[in-house]
Structures are given as C-alpha cells and as structure tokens.
Amino acid sequence: MSVLIYLDQADGQIKKSGLEAASYGAKVAEQLGTTAVGLVLGTISAEAIKAAGKYGINKVLQVTDASLDAFDAQVYTTVIAEVATQQNANVIIFSHNANGKAVAPRLSVRLKAGLVAGAVALPDTSNGFIVKKSVFSGKAFANVAVNTAVKIVSLNPNAYGLKASGSGDVAVENISVTVPAAKVKVTGKSTAAPGEVPLSEASLVVSGGRGLKGPENWGIVTDLAHALGAATACSRPVADAHWRPHNEHVGQTGGAISPNLYIAIGISGAIQHLAGVNRSKYIVVINKDPEAPFFKAADYGIVGDAFEIVPKITEAVKKLKA
Amino acid sequence: MKILVCVSKTPDTTAKIAFKDNNTKFDEAGVQYIVNPYDEWYSLVKALELKESGVATQVTLVNVGTADADPIIRKAFAIGGDDGIRVNSDNSDSFFIASQIANVAKNGGYDLVLTGKETIDFNGSSIGGMVAELLDVPYISLATDVKFNGNTATVKREIEGGDETNEVSLPLVISCQKGVAEQRIPNMKGIMASRTKPLAVQEPVAAEALTTISSFETPPPKAGVKLIPADNVEELVRLLHEEAKVI
Ligand SMILES: Cc1cc2nc3c(=O)[nH]c(=O)nc-3n(C[C@H](O)[C@H](O)[C@H](O)COP(=O)(O)OP(=O)(O)OC[C@H]3O[C@@H](n4cnc5c(N)ncnc54)[C@H](O)[C@@H]3O)c2cc1C
Ligand SMILES: Nc1ncnc2c1ncn2[C@@H]1O[C@H](COP(=O)(O)O)[C@@H](O)[C@H]1O
Numbered sequence: 001m002s003v004l005i006y007l008d009q010a011d012g013q014i015k016k017s018g019l020e021a022a023s024y025g026a027k028v029a030e031q032l033g034t035t036a037v038g039l040v041l042g043t044i045s046a047e048a049i050k051a052a053g054k055y056g057i058n059k060v061l062q063v064t065d066a067s068l069d070a071f072d073a074q075v076y077t078t079v080i081a082e083v084a085t086q087q088n089a090n091v092i093i094f095s096h097n098a099n100g101k102a103v104a105p106r107l108s109v110r111l112k113a114g115l116v117a118g119a120v121a122l123p124d125t126s127n128g129f130i131v132k133k134s135v136f137s138g139k140a141f142a143n144v145a146v147n148t149a150v151k152i153v154s155l156n157p158n159a160y161g162l163k164a165s166g167s168g169d170v171a172v173e174n175i176s177v178t179v180p181a182a183k184v185k186v187t188g189k190s191t192a193a194p195g196e197v198p199l200s201e202a203s204l205v206v207s208g209g210r211g212l213k214g215p216e217n218w219g220i221v222t223d224l225a226h227a228l229g230a231a232t233a234c235s236r237p238v239a240d241a242h243w244r245p246h247n248e249h250v251g252q253t254g255g256a257i258s259p260n261l262y263i264a265i266g267i268s269g270a271i272q273h274l275a276g277v278n279r280s281k282y283i284v285v286i287n288k289d290p291e292a293p294f295f296k297a298a299d300y301g302i303v304g305d306a307f308e309i310v311p312k313i314t315e316a317v318k319k320l321k322a
Numbered sequence: 323m324k325i326l327v328c329v330s331k332t333p334d335t336t337a338k339i340a341f342k343d344n345n346t347k348f349d350e351a352g353v354q355y356i357v358n359p360y361d362e363w364y365s366l367v368k369a370l371e372l373k374e375s376g377v378a379t380q381v382t383l384v385n386v387g388t389a390d391a392d393p394i395i396r397k398a399f400a401i402g403g404d405d406g407i408r409v410n411s412d413n414s415d416s417f418f419i420a421s422q423i424a425n426v427a428k429n430g431g432y433d434l435v436l437t438g439k440e441t442i443d444f445n446g447s448s449i450g451g452m453v454a455e456l457l458d459v460p461y462i463s464l465a466t467d468v469k470f471n472g473n474t475a476t477v478k479r480e481i482e483g484g485d486e487t488n489e490v491s492l493p494l495v496i497s498c499q500k501g502v503a504e505q506r507i508p509n510m511k512g513i514m515a516s517r518t519k520p521l522a523v524q525e526p527v528a529a530e531a532l533t534t535i536s537s538f539e540t541p542p543p544k545a546g547v548k549l550i551p552a553d554n555v556e557e558l559v560r561l562l563h564e565e566a567k568v569i
Binding site for chain 1: 447450479530531545550551568
C-alpha cells in the first residue's frame with residue numbers, strides 16, 4: 001500500500017500546487033499508516049525534486065523520458081497508471097490544476113478508481129473514505145464517499161497550503177516505464193513572465209472592476225500587486241471589454257480562485273463574481289458606494305475613491321516591507 | 323464530422339443554495355434552472371460555427387438526466403443543434419454520466435465530443451476526460467481556442483499563467499471555456515424551431531457509481547466587514563499584517 005502523489009512541474013520546477021499536493025499526500029499517508037511516494041515526469045533536476053522533500057514525502061520516483069516534457073493526457077495516464085500499479089498505490093493525489101483536470105478523470109476510468117475532483121480538506125477515514133469538495137461554485141461543500149479500492153483525489157490550489165515537515169532530504173529513484181507515442185503535438189506555449197505569479201496558484205490577488213473606468217488606469221492595480229508580490233485579476237466586463245486579458249477573468253464563468261487574500265477594487269460584487277472568489281480566506285473591498293453588495297462578503301473594507309486610496313495602500317505596503 | 327455536444331442542467335447563477343433532508347439533498351424550492359453556461363455559451367456555439375463553416379455535418383445534443391431536463395435541452399435547441407438524445411437517469415456520479423455519453427458517442431459515430439469546462443453546480447471538470455478515456459481518444463481540456471483544418475485541430479488550452487497550443491487529429495474530446503466562441507442570444511426563429519427538434523429518450527447502459535455524495539455543507543456565515551476610514555489606509559495594512567497575517 002502507498003499514497004502516490006503526482007508532482008506537477010513546469011520549466012524544471014515543481015509547481016507550488018504540486019508541493020501542496022505533496023503536503024496533503026504526506027498527511028494522508030500518515031493517516032493511513034503508509035508511505036507517501038512522489039512521482040515526477042520528464043526532465044527536471046534532482047535539486048528541484050528535493051524541494052518536494054521538505055513537505056513530508058518519503059521518496060520520489062522519476063520517469064526521465066524526455067518525451068514526457070510535452071504534455072499529453074493520454075500518455076500521462078498510461079505512465080501514471082503503470083507506476084500506481086507497480087507501487088500498489090491505494091490513494092493517488094493530483095492538484096486540481098490544468099494538468100490534473102486532464103489526467104485525473106482519465107486515470108479514474110483506467111483504474112476504475114473513484115475520483116474526488118476539487119478536494120478542500122483531508123479525507124475522513126473513520127468510516128470509509130469521505131472527502132470534502134467545493135460545489136456550487138464555492139457556495140457549498142459536498143462530502144463525497146469513494147466506493148472503490150483505489151481512490152483518486154485532486155486537491156484545490158491553496159486549499160490545504162504548504163506544510164513543511166521532514167528533513168528535506170528525499171531519495172530520488174529513477175524508474176523506467178514504457179512511454180507510448182503521443183497523439184497530441186505541443187506546438188507552442190506562452191507562460192507568465194518571470195516574476196509574475198500565475199493567478200491560479202497565487203496566495204495574494206489584487207483585482208479590478210469596471211469602477212476603474214478604463215485600461216489606462218490599471219497602473220494603480222498592478223503597482224499594488226507588485227508591492228505585495230500578488231497576481232492580478234478582473235471582473236468579467238473588464239475582460240469582455242479587453243481592458244485585461246481573458247485569463248484574468250474570475251467568477252462563475254471565469255477562473256475560480258481561493259487565495260489567502262483577495263483585494264477587490266471598483267468591483268460591485270455581483271453573485272456571479274463572488275462565485276469565483278468566495279473561497280478566498282480574506283477579502284478586502286474598496287468601493288466608493290457603501291451599498292455595494294461586495295461589502296457583505298468582505299472581511300475588511302474601505303468606502304471611497306479607488307484612485308485616491310489604492311496608491312496610498314501601495315505606499316503603506318512598501319513601507320511595511322522596507 | 324459529426325459533433326456531440328454535452329449539455330447539463332444547472333441552477334441559475336443567482337439561485338439560493340440550500341439543502342434539505344438532513345443536508346443530503348439540494349433544496350429545489352424556488353430554484354430556476356438553466357443550461358450550464360460553459361455548455362451553452364462555448365461548446366454549443368463552437369459546434370454551430372463548425373457546422374456553419376461546412377466543417378461539421380451534424381450537431382447533436384446529449385444530456386444524462388430525467389424528464390426535468392427536457393426544457394433545458396429545448397433552451398439549448400433555441401441556440402441551435404439538429405437533434406438531441408437524453409439518457410434517462412438521475413444518477414449523478416461522474417463515471418456513470420461519462421459512461422452514458424461515451425456509449426452515445428460510440429453508437430452514433432461522433433468524431434468530436436464537446437463538453438463545458440465544468441458544471442457550475444458540481445464543479446467536477448471531470449466528464450470530458452472520462453469520456454475521452456472510455457472512447458480511448460485524446461482529450462484537450464480547458465480549451466480557449468479551437469480551429470480545424472480537415473481532420474486536424476489546433477487547440478489552445480489553459481495552463482497555469484498562460485496557454486499551450488496543441489495539434490491533434492479526430493476523433494477527439496475537448497472541454498470548452500471562454501474564448502472558444504462568442505455567446506449567442508436565442509432569436510425568435512430559434513425559439514420556434516426548438517419546440518419541434520427531435521429529442522430521443524433512451525435508457526442507460528449499466529455502469530457502476532464510483533462515488534456517492536453523503537452530505538452537503540454550507541460555509542459558515544462571514545463575521546461581517548470591518549470598515550476602515552479612507553484617510554487611514556495604514557490601518558488596513560496593519561490589520562492584514564498583524565490580524566489576518568496574510569501579508
Ligand atoms: C450567467 C452570468 C455569468 C456571469 N459570470 C461572471 C463572472 O464570471 N465574473 C464576473 O465578474 N461577472 C460575471 N457576470 C456579470 C456580473 O453579474 C456583473 O455584471 C459583473 O461582475 C460586474 O462587474 P463590475 O463589478 O466590474 O462592474 P459594476 O457592476 O459596474 O461595478 C463597478 C463598481 O465600481 C464602483 N466604483 C465606481 N467608481 C469607483 C471609484 N472611483 N472608486 C471605487 N469604486 C468605484 C461602483 O460603486 C461599482 O460598485 C455574470 C453574469 C451572468 C448573468
Ligand atoms: N448530466 C450531464 N449530461 C450531459 N452532459 C453533462 C452532464 N454532466 C456534465 N456534463 C458535461 O460535462 C461537463 C463537465 O461536467 P463536470 O465534470 O460535472 O464539471 C459539463 O460542462 C457538461 O458539458
């Protein structure tokens with residue numbers, strides 16, 4: 001028996017969500033009294049893999065085949081299924097991110113293993129295997145019982161956090177698995193500029209709405225984001241008007257995020273917007289209208305003109321960090 | 323090319339979410355239902371565009387649900403689609419639903435299956451991948467752009483902080499989100515036509531449920547907002563640092 005944790009990587013680094021999966025998987029293994037085994041696919045340095053050792057896993061397996069540097073959900077499923085079988089894994093952990101959403105459902109079918117997609121808490125193993133997941137776009141949770149011998153859990157980014165434990169010295173073992181030919185050809189890629197935090201992984205997010213009047217005013221949002229080391233987001237009308245790129249759009253029909261801090265500037269707080277952000281741990285709302293619905297969902301608020309207030313917050317943050 | 327578009331029925335985006343029977347069932351009292359936005363706005367419209375441009379020959383809608391879903395399928399018909407199939411079941415396990423859709427896709431000889439990025443009630447983002455695995459065909463998830471050149475698709479899919487371009491041939495499953503197409507509003511002609519489009523009902527094939535929902539919970543209510551005067555933003559930064567400890 002073992003808990004197998006797929007450590008998602010990009011550009012030679014294990015993603016933050018992958019390290020969160022490691023933290024979570026280590027705890028699940030402890031709960032079940034078994035070992036936590038990480039799995040890395042593709043070329044990535046031993047150094048970078050060691051980063052995962054800080055989060056409590058017992059060893060890391062690596063399939064170094066360079067063809068795995070290009071992602072094909074079907075190929076990944078075959079490889080992970082084989083490793084899971086070799087390792088006699090009874091629980092397999094993914095992060096509920098772009099690659100996890102593509103592979104975990106396929107693997108669920110391949111192994112006939114029930115999947116809880118978007119878990120927000122550790123499994124309850126007192127009577128079966130029940131995992132809490134986010135449903136109704138953040139407005140509720142469901143406790144999902146997995147009825148199969150092998151269980152798959154994909155963990156929502158930021159839901160469990162990074163829990164350092166263990167020495168950080170983790171054994172890395174190369175294993176060989178037959179990698180089938182890919183049917184998907186990766187022909188291009190665009191990623192966040194170095195230093196920019198991807199929105200889905202960010203623990204701090206600064207977001208702007210129609211209250212900012214136009215794209216030329218976004219400097220106050222990005223300045224605050226840079227001061228905080230935060231990612232930027234926006235409401236749907238802002239993305240629809242092409243003031244900001246589509247991948248920044250959060251809400252019911254955009255991205256769903258759950259950062260530690262969400263700062264909403266000039267956003268009214270429509271229910272469809274809240275659906276994407278209401279799992280944030282803390283919400284700060286800056287709006288000139290004291291009746292804006294967003295204040296009802298906020299932890300902290302300032303009523304006033306964003307153009308005056310936000311630059312002052314940026315200054316205060318810089319002072320704090322100095 | 324024959325396209326199968328998966329459409330699901332979800333509570334309206336503004337619906338009040340409450341539970342009954344000891345928190346084991348969704349409380350439907352007063353709830354309006356809609357076509358899952360990702361299915362209606364993106365996958366269905368993409369399928370229609372492919373038909374209008376001569377790439378596809380047929381667009382069929384599929385739903386796994388009870389007769390309650392018929393009005394929702396008709397709503398989707400008002401946007402477009404040639405015909406529909408409803409697999410008559412109230413089973414909500416993702417593997418069960420995917421097994422039904424894969425069976426319809428196989429029997430009908432569909433080359434392309436489109437799903438939404440996720441349902442806004444269950445938020446599984448799982449059905450597309452499961453259908454692809456059951457059909458043993460490639461799966462491109464979270465697509466933001468889909469183009470066809472003959473049998474080969476060029477698809478942009480979302481990755482953390484950016485996107486990736488994939489080239490892949492039919493048969494294929496794609497899950498769609500914003501960017502894939504522009505939302506369409508049904509017109510009078512579409513609404514009239516929606517009433518008479520053929521909707522076949524068939525019984526499910528056997529498939530086990532790999533998971534069951536044992537109960538629901540709603541998040542604890544927020545304590546209420548702490549307002550900070552606009553002339554004292556230092557106080558906000560102090561609270562975020564010392565009280566919330568998030569910066
Ligand atoms: C099915 C459906 C799905 C949807 N999905 C989404 C979604 O995913 N995401 C989303 O965001 N929306 C979504 N919407 C739209 C949503 O209902 C709202 O229309 C939208 O969120 C409003 O955006 P906003 O808050 O930026 O703009 P507005 O509602 O126009 O609000 C602007 C706010 O800025 C404030 N303001 C103005 N000037 C200033 C100033 N100088 N300083 C401070 N504050 C100021 C105003 O008081 C106001 O509260 C959806 C709608 C539907 C019907
Ligand atoms: N009952 C259903 N009938 C038809 N299609 C469905 C059903 N449930 C989900 N889907 C499709 O699968 C997508 C993803 O659903 P989910 O995995 O539940 O998030 C949806 O956007 C639909 O396109």
